[in-house]
Amino acid sequence: GNSVTQMEGPVTLSEEAFLTINCTYTATGYPSLFWYVQYPGEGLQLLLKATKADDKGSNKGFEATYRKETTSFHLEKGSVQVSDSAVYFCALSVLTSNTGKLIFGQGTTLQVKP
């Protein structure tokens, strides 16, 4: 079956630290991979995505590379800010005609302290 596994949180970092949130997946076929972010009191927002192997998604200083050989899509940011504190969800979709059918990881809470 299809599944997504994220590292458990919470992840607590100081401002300007380097961030990595691990995400690995299991999928039949060729999935598209996503990172969503949920700020307190708000809905999920698409942060970045990659649709094929070796693609790199990037947005707001965050990056993730679709690694087919390791079935991973780790999220990284070189220097986090307090405003990055949120819950981050890794997700996959294997149906290109229905990207709404997303399979999510359990979410990783990031806390950035000044």
Next chain:
Amino acid sequence: GAVVSQHPSRVICKSGTSVKIECRSLDFQATTMFWYRQFPKKSLMLMATSNEGSKATYEQGVEKDKFLINHASLTLSTLTVTSAHPEDSSFYICSARRGDGANVLTFGAGSRLTVL
């Protein structure tokens, strides 16, 4: 930008009552809406996909008579939890896909249901 509003954001009800949660696309027409459920420290689980004017498609293991979904217009889908019990307490999230071919999803902020 596209906005999806969910209402109520929090609801507390007694066991045995029914609760309706609304999901509205405020500035676009949503041909497809999705309902997810999230347990504490667990991933979001897709419950069903609803298309305007047709019956919802439920994921395996989701009771369609328990979780009634109605997508009566291009801007509104509702989820009714019927005869709610404490085990139905959860965070319910909807998302909407625009009908303009852009294939972009917008999520609501979620609704927290607590059944006493």
